[in-house]
Amino acid sequence: MIRYIIRRLLGALLVVFVISIATFGIYFIAPKVTGSDPSYLYVGRHGSPAQVEAVRHAFGLDQPVIKQYWTYMTGIFKGRTFTDGVSTEYCGPPCLGYSFQYQDSVTALIKDRFPVTLSLSIGASIMWLVGGVAVGIISALKRGTLIDRASMVIALAGVSLPVYFTGLLLLSIFTYGPPALRWFPNAGQGYIPFTQDPWGWFTSLMLPWISLAFLFAALYARLTRASMLETMGEDYIRTARAKGLRSRTVVGKHALRAALTPIVTIFGLDLAGLLGGAILTEYTFSLQGLGKLSIDAIAKQDLPVIMGVVIVGALLLVVANIVVDVLYAVIDPRVRYS
Amino acid sequence: MTAIDTPAGNVLGPPATSFLAVRDLRVAFPTEDGLVRSVDGVSFALEKGKTLGIVGESGCGKSVTAQAILGLHKGTRAQISGEVWLNGTELVSADAEDVRQLRGNEMSMIFQDPLSALHPFFSIGSQIVEAYRIHHDASKKQSWVRAVEMLDRVGIPNASDRARDYPHQFSGGMRQRAMIAMALVNDPQLLIADEPTTALDVTVQAQIIDLMSDLQKEFGSAIIIITHDLGVVAEIADHVMVMYAGRGVEYSTADEVFYRPEHPYTWGLLSSVTRLDRVREDRLRPIPGTPPSLLNVPKGCAFNPRCTYRGTGGIPCTSERPELVATTPGHTVACHMPAEVRRAAFLGDIKPTL
Numbered sequence: 001m002i003r004y005i006i007r008r009l010l011g012a013l014l015v016v017f018v019i020s021i022a023t024f025g026i027y028f029i030a031p032k033v034t035g036s037d038p039s040y041l042y043v044g045r046h047g048s049p050a051q052v053e054a055v056r057h058a059f060g061l062d063q064p065v066i067k068q069y070w071t072y073m074t075g076i077f078k079g080r081t082f083t084d085g086v087s088t089e090y091c092g093p094p095c096l097g098y099s100f101q102y103q104d105s106v107t108a109l110i111k112d113r114f115p116v117t118l119s120l121s122i123g124a125s126i127m128w129l130v131g132g133v134a135v136g137i138i139s140a141l142k143r144g145t146l147i148d149r150a151s152m153v154i155a156l157a158g159v160s161l162p163v164y165f166t167g168l169l170l171l172s173i174f175t176y177g178p179p180a181l182r183w184f185p186n187a188g189q190g191y192i193p194f195t196q197d198p199w200g201w202f203t204s205l206m207l208p209w210i211s212l213a214f215l216f217a218a219l220y221a222r223l224t225r226a227s228m229l230e231t232m233g234e235d236y237i238r239t240a241r242a243k244g245l246r247s248r249t250v251v252g253k254h255a256l257r258a259a260l261t262p263i264v265t266i267f268g269l270d271l272a273g274l275l276g277g278a279i280l281t282e283y284t285f286s287l288q289g290l291g292k293l294s295i296d297a298i299a300k301q302d303l304p305v306i307m308g309v310v311i312v313g314a315l316l317l318v319v320a321n322i323v324v325d326v327l328y329a330v331i332d333p334r335v336r337y338s
Numbered sequence: 339m340t341a342i343d344t345p346a347g348n349v350l351g352p353p354a355t356s357f358l359a360v361r362d363l364r365v366a367f368p369t370e371d372g373l374v375r376s377v378d379g380v381s382f383a384l385e386k387g388k389t390l391g392i393v394g395e396s397g398c399g400k401s402v403t404a405q406a407i408l409g410l411h412k413g414t415r416a417q418i419s420g421e422v423w424l425n426g427t428e429l430v431s432a433d434a435e436d437v438r439q440l441r442g443n444e445m446s447m448i449f450q451d452p453l454s455a456l457h458p459f460f461s462i463g464s465q466i467v468e469a470y471r472i473h474h475d476a477s478k479k480q481s482w483v484r485a486v487e488m489l490d491r492v493g494i495p496n497a498s499d500r501a502r503d504y505p506h507q508f509s510g511g512m513r514q515r516a517m518i519a520m521a522l523v524n525d526p527q528l529l530i531a532d533e534p535t536t537a538l539d540v541t542v543q544a545q546i547i548d549l550m551s552d553l554q555k556e557f558g559s560a561i562i563i564i565t566h567d568l569g570v571v572a573e574i575a576d577h578v579m580v581m582y583a584g585r586g587v588e589y590s591t592a593d594e595v596f597y598r599p600e601h602p603y604t605w606g607l608l609s610s611v612t613r614l615d616r617v618r619e620d621r622l623r624p625i626p627g628t629p630p631s632l633l634n635v636p637k638g639c640a641f642n643p644r645c646t647y648r649g650t651g652g653i654p655c656t657s658e659r660p661e662l663v664a665t666t667p668g669h670t671v672a673c674h675m676p677a678e679v680r681r682a683a684f685l686g687d688i689k690p691t692l
């Protein structure tokens with residue numbers, strides 16, 4: 001088991017390394033192609049060539065690519081100092097570069113935005129996991145009945161409706177709707193840190209959670225239903241019933257455990273994907289999370305921020321993959337021994 | 339042992355006083371294409387310490403019969419009628435919860451493929467413990483001891499260590515032994531084995547059959563063994579019921595069925611046993627045709643399209659369904675041919691070729 005985890009970790013490091021090269025390639029090549037040198041962004045369109053050159057030199061952009069990459073990578077572990085000749089900024093490890101746009105280190109920006117995305121993702125994921133799996137199980141057990149059909153229609157709607165539609169609908173009812181229905185008046189007005197006001201945090205995030213969870217819950221309900229139906233037809237379920245186990249043991253222990261394996265996989269990846277930024281939801285509810293940060297960075301060609309967010313997102317996905325693999329081995333003994 | 343000589347349609351069969359009495363059992367599954375009558379009026383009786391072999395081709399309703407006895411169709415869309423009496427209790431009309439408490443306890447089942455029939459995520463020991471604890475108020479520790487004891491009893495070497503292993507770490511034969519240990523952990527009085535040796539090597543098959551007869555001698559339970567392998571039946575069964583298209587077509591003691599069979603389908607089954615002592619072209623003699631679809635069972639005798647004796651002497655094979663009728667005491671056959679004609683046909687046409 002330990003060896004298995006170590007092997008997976010080494011593989012993961014390699015993946016992150018490759019992603020860092022790919023992203024850095026984009027970081028380096030993109031300005032050449034679009035003609036928008038990052039140093040112009042710092043100096044401004046009307047800066048003199050000498051100023052631009054000075055900035056380029058200060059940020060090391062005139063160095064060979066390999067050297068730049070090396071500087072960037074060592075910065076992650078050792079920290080870097082940025083200077084434009086006037087002011088000096090120390091960017092401590094893990095330093096992911098410096099944003100010309102925000103005049104701040106990328107690490108600080110991500111640290112600032114991550115709690116927003118984390119709150120959004122964790123809350124929503126709990127909601128969709130519980131809701132989606134429960135609906136999926138009930139649908140599978142009541143296959144063909146009205147309950148099954150109704151929940152699958154709702155699930156289809158959930159999968160089809162984009163989050164900004166559901167989100168705006170919810171906002172227009174529960175935040176800006178009739179006074180009697182204004183249950184969440186503080187939704188859509190930015191993030192309230194949990195440490196500052198737990199109740200405000202909860203109520204302001206409720207609608208984003210619901211919109212995001214609805215989308216995913218629908219997907220999970222369908223997935224759980226299919227997986228449950230398949231498992232319920234397995235021979236070992238018949239054996240469990242032949243032993244005289246109660247239906248709830250057969251379903252809750254024997255069937256669910258086997259049916260959940262594909263869901264664990266998808267859940268890990270979905271959650272990691274969201275932690276890297278839930279762009280549409282964050283935009284709809286004016287939440288300044290990682291998604292919003294990256295979309296703004298793309299709009300403004302703030303390459304260090306893009307690079308930083310991509311690397312963090314990739315890292316999250318790789319970690320999620322390992323967690324999923326380990327969970328898989330915990331759930332399924334056949335994985336453990338092969 | 340009671341003969342079955344009741345006309346169908348009459349919900350009478352063997353008396354309910356037998357240890358197990360199945361009377362006119364019918365199981366049908368509604369599907370989009372129509373009603374599939376998997377079991378269509380099956381009756382038989384079985385006493386403790388005896389073994390009944392149910393023989394027939396795939397899809398003849400053998401397994402459905404067994405699962406209906408165990409009440410595994412309760413709560414599904416299957417339509418069940420008839421009666422199943424176990425030790426004086428009728429199970430078809432009984433409450434699902436009452437049948438559940440009997441299941442795995444009074445009556446238990448061994449399935450065909452032990453790899454898919456055991457849960458891949460739980461250790462062998464814990465699966466046996468679970469079977470024990472659902473019917474006994476025992477601690478986990480006591481139950482584990484019991485599980486190990488059972489594994490040891492069915493011949494698994496080093497049982498206390500092996501109990502912690504998972505099904506995929508067992509060989510096919512060992513898995514089936516574990517399955518038997520699980521089925522027997524509550525000392526059931528009725529054991530149904532659904533093709534217990536089909537998925538196993540021939541050498542292992544013999545061991546499993548021996549194991550089952552040994553355990554039967556020890557515990558005195560009644561066994562129903564479902565198979566299409568006549569060799570298995572010959573070795574273990576006291577009585578044999580031959581099933582075709584959801585109905586019993588011949589029922590008697592194993593000796594009668596093997597040495598004096600009267601139904602053309604039974605003859606076909608006996609002839610189709612592979613014989614290595616013959617010339618190559620003659621080693622395997624299959625029954626011509628295929629089993630009928632249970633959605634659309636042939637009119638009259640279900641076997642008539644495949645029967646070489648169809649219509650001989652003007653018998654109504656394609657119009658009237660033959661009922662199981664006693665030919666000699668304890669031997670019933672569902673065939674329109676007069677008994678003397680059948681016996682003559684067997685002695686003249688079939689026996690010399692067996």
